[in-house]
Amino acid sequence: MCRRLAAVPLAGEADELTARSDGGQQAPSNREYAVDLMRAFGGAVIFAFPLVMTMEMWWLGFYMDPLRLFIFLALNLAILFGLSCFAGFRDTFSLKEDALDAFAAYGVGIVASAALLTLLGIVTGEMAMDEILGKIAVQAVPASIGAMAARGQLGDSEDEDDKKDKGGYAGQLFLMVAGALLLAFSVAPTEEMILISFLMTPWHGLALVLVSVVMLHAFVYSLEFSGQEKLPGHGSVWRTFFSYSIAGYGIAVLVSLYVLWTFGRLDGAGPAQIAMMTAVLGFPAALGAALARLVV
C-alpha cells in the first residue's frame, strides 16, 4: 500500500528530499532519534494510561480467544505500518523504514505498557508468564498507536501535511479506520458498553445512529473548511457527505463489528443485540474516524 500511496505525489516528495539535503539533514543522528524515541514514550503513556487503569483490560488476557488476540495484534502491526506512512517518528521514504518504524512503535508500546503495569502493581512477579504477557500484549496496542501518533502531535509538524496528502482518498480512508479502531477499542472492553446497549430501546439506537452520522459529517465539514485540512477530491457538499461521512460511518460500523467479535461480544448474541451494540460502539468509532486526521 505504501508504495502505491507514496507514488502519487512524486514531485512533492522529490522537493522534500531536495530541501532536506539542502538543509544538510539527510538522516537523523542518534541523538535526534533518541529525542524522537522519548517523544514516542510520552505518546505511548498518554494513549495507554486510560486503558491501563481499566479493570476489564486486565482480564482480557484470560477471557480473550487466543486466535482473535493474535489476529488483533497482527492487525495492530499493519495499522502501525500504515500510520508510519503518514506520521512516523521521522520522515520515511521507503517500505523498509516504515516497517522499522512500525516495529519500533510496537517495541515502545510494549516497554511503556509493561512499565506502567508494573508501576501500578497490576503485573507482579507472582503471576504466570502467559498472564503477564497477555496483559502487556493487549495494553501495547493503544500504547504503540500513541507512540506512532506522538510525532504528529508532539513533534515538529512541518512536513506533516505533506505526508497526509500522500495517501489521497485511500489514505484518508485508512486514517478513518485507524481512528475508529483506536476509539472503539478504548471503550469496547468495558462492561458499560454492553450495559448501555441493554438500557437503550431501539428508538434510542435509531437516534444514536443518526447522531453519529451527523456528528461525523459535522467534523468532516468543519475540518474541510477550516483551512487546516484539504480533503483530496473535495467537491460538492453531497459528494463530501457520501464519500467521507457516509463512507466513514460504514467504516465505523465494520470496525465496531470487528472489535465486538474480537472481544467475544458477538458470541451467542441475537441479531437485534448485535445491531444495538454496533450502534453504541459505532458512536465512539465514528468520532474516532472523524478525528483521526487531527490526532495522527
Place this chain on the structure above:
Amino acid sequence: MNQGKAQDGGTPVLEWISAGVGLVLTVAMLGFIGWQAWTSTGQELPAVELRVRRILPAGDGWVVEVAALNHSPATAAAVQIEGTLTRDGQTVAESQATFDYVPGNSEREGGLFFREDPNAFDLEVRTLGYARP
C-alpha cells in the same frame, strides 16, 4: 471508462465503492433498528429457558454446563439459576449460579458445581429470578 472520468476530475472507483458500502451499512443499521423499534412494544418480559449441555467431572466434583436462552427481546440481568439433585423425591444437593446478563434473543453459558455425580440422580435446573438491567 472510469479512468476517463478520473481524468476529468470525476469520482474515482474507490470513492464509489467506499461510499456505496457506507451507504448500504448505514441504511441497514437504520432499517434493522428501525424495524425493531416499530415491532417491539417495550412491554415484553424476559423468557429464559435453561438447557443442560454437558455433565463433566471437575476438580473434586462435577460440573453441569448450562445454557440460558432468552426467547424474548427483553434483556434480563442478574439471572439466578438453581440446580437440584433428587432421588426418590428427596433433595440430595443444591447448587446456584448467577448470570450477569442474558440479553434479549441471545444465549449465555454457565455452570453448576456438584460434589455428587449428577448422572446418578434426577437433575433439575430452573431459573429463580432476574432484574431489569
